[in-house]
Amino acid sequence: MNALNFFTGILSRNKSTLIILFFVFCGLAGLAQPANDNPCTAAVITSAATCTYQTFTNVAATGTVGAPAPGCASYVSGDVWFSVVVPAGGALLFDTQAGGVTDGGMAIYSGDCNNLVLIECDDDDGAGNMPQINRTGLTPGSTVWVRFWTWNGGAAGTFGICVTTPPPPPPAPINDDPCAPIILTPGASCTFQTFTNAGADASAGVPAPGCASYSGSDVWFLVTVPAGGALIFDSREEVITDGGMALYTGDCNNLVLLACDDDGSANGLMPSITRTGLTPGSFIWVRFWEFGNNNNGTFEICVSIPPPPPANDNCAGAVSLTVNPDLLCAATTTGTTISATPSTAPAPTCSATGVNDDVWYSFVATGASHRITLSAVTGTSTGMAMGLYSGACA
Numbered sequence: 001m002n003a004l005n006f007f008t009g010i011l012s013r014n015k016s017t018l019i020i021l022f023f024v025f026c027g028l029a030g031l032a033q034p035a036n037d038n039p040c041t042a043a044v045i046t047s048a049a050t051c052t053y054q055t056f057t058n059v060a061a062t063g064t065v066g067a068p069a070p071g072c073a074s075y076v077s078g079d080v081w082f083s084v085v086v087p088a089g090g091a092l093l094f095d096t097q098a099g100g101v102t103d104g105g106m107a108i109y110s111g112d113c114n115n116l117v118l119i120e121c122d123d124d125d126g127a128g129n130m131p132q133i134n135r136t137g138l139t140p141g142s143t144v145w146v147r148f149w150t151w152n153g154g155a156a157g158t159f160g161i162c163v164t165t166p167p168p169p170p171p172a173p174i175n176d177d178p179c180a181p182i183i184l185t186p187g188a189s190c191t192f193q194t195f196t197n198a199g200a201d202a203s204a205g206v207p208a209p210g211c212a213s214y215s216g217s218d219v220w221f222l223v224t225v226p227a228g229g230a231l232i233f234d235s236r237e238e239v240i241t242d243g244g245m246a247l248y249t250g251d252c253n254n255l256v257l258l259a260c261d262d263d264g265s266a267n268g269l270m271p272s273i274t275r276t277g278l279t280p281g282s283f284i285w286v287r288f289w290e291f292g293n294n295n296n297g298t299f300e301i302c303v304s305i306p307p308p309p310p311a312n313d314n315c316a317g318a319v320s321l322t323v324n325p326d327l328l329c330a331a332t333t334t335g336t337t338i339s340a341t342p343s344t345a346p347a348p349t350c351s352a353t354g355v356n357d358d359v360w361y362s363f364v365a366t367g368a369s370h371r372i373t374l375s376a377v378t379g380t381s382t383g384m385a386m387g388l389y390s391g392a393c394a
Contacts, residue, residue: 031060034080038064039145040113042081045163053097053160056080058150066114067147072121073105073131076153082146083113084163091136093164094146098130100157101150106131109145110138116145123151130159134166170199173219178203178285179252181222184303192236192300195219197290205253206287211260212244212271215293221286223303230276232304233286236267239297240290245271248285255285262291270299274306276341310336310359315345315393318360323370335359345394348387 034057036043043056063077084092096104105123109116119135126132129151138144146163150156173196175182182195202216223231235243244262248255258275265272269291278284286303290296312319312335321333336359343358363370377384 033060033062034058036080036082037061038113039067039081039083039109039116039147042083042113042145045082045084045146045161047084047087047092047163047165049165051093051095051162051164053095053162055099055158055160056082056148057156057158058101058148059156059158061149061156064147067109067116068118070105070107070118070121070147072107073123073149074152075105075107075149077149078153078156079147079149082148082161082163084144084146086138086140086142086144087165088140089165089168090138090140091134091166092138092144093166094131094133094135095162095164096126096130096132096148097160097162098128099159100155101130101159103129103151103154104131104159105149105151106133107147108133108135109147110142111145112143113145119144136166172199172201173197175219175221176200176203177252178206178220178248178255178287181220181252181285184221184223184286184301186223186226186231186303186305188305190232190234190302190304192234192302194238194298194300195288196296196298197240197288198296198298200296203287206248206255207257209244209246209257209260209287209289211246212262212289213292214244214246214289216289217293217296218287218289221288221301221303223284223286225278225280225282225284226305227280228305228308229278229280230274230306231278231284232272232274232306234265234267234272234302234304235270235288236265236300236302237270238299240270240295240299242269242291242295243271243299244289244291245273246287247273247275248287249282250285251283252285258284276306309341312359312361313341314343315360318362318393321361321363323363323366325366333361335361345387345389348385 058078058080061078061080064079107121108119110119111117120133122131122133197217197219200217200219203218246260247258249258250256259273261271261273263269311317374384
């Protein structure tokens, strides 16, 4: 039976059936390609300050011949095209929204519609599995062509697209350069001040700090070393929650790295550096940045002078203890290790990490054995140790 006899038979039984089939076949044969199926008939989009998605479709779109392969998002075919004129700032944000297409790919090109040059391709940087491209350094007044397709030739359908002009970057902070630092005055205690590294550049020619994943956007401070030669540099979170800090000596055009810290502060993942033995009256440059350079903004910093070391910081200043004959410690002596410095005496064998911030006491033995007791330990110490020495101070 040929097709005509088949439809004649159907018509004789049910005329409405033929009418329905006729429209179905006509509908399938009549699907038109999108008007923007080719780069030279690209849909024009005007960039705006905010994103307002416009809805398009790639249903029945064909593959573009001659355009450089995008190289991402498993391009097969079925692409549609858009064109955008680059604004004065040379920056554009291309974003897409899922519709019938829930997994798309996007590429942007320069040149003209018959001679395109690939700039960038993206797969999933937008919401869900949709693409997004944020591009700076484009030539103002030039045209950028945008290519969109369904990932790996999947089901075509509708999608949203918008192009926005990002706001200009913030101006560089006044202390973006080591020769223009903000002066910090050390105090008797820490008084945090708020600053920002938003808009800062990397400092060229300065020795790398070597810690806290430095990759740019640093700001600088300058501190004059006080008479005691000791300083505490501390920081605290605001927008930045993970920072890095380094200290330098020298002059702003010839800096020498002194110390670097990542997470030494008690404030989360922020840095802190305590330094003794500095030359009174000399300058210390402080370099601060955000770990990884991907969350720049405000932070807090302070510089303080640690209290002077205890009088018994060294063996020669040891505090004399009274030996109690009844072994009940009826008479006790108070002390502190705050601001104490390490000793040059032989390290006690019971301390695996050596001697740190030690203070000294002495007594005259009145018998063959004596008991020495530590009690009422307060503060932030997590471990105290004692060593017993005989002889004379060096």
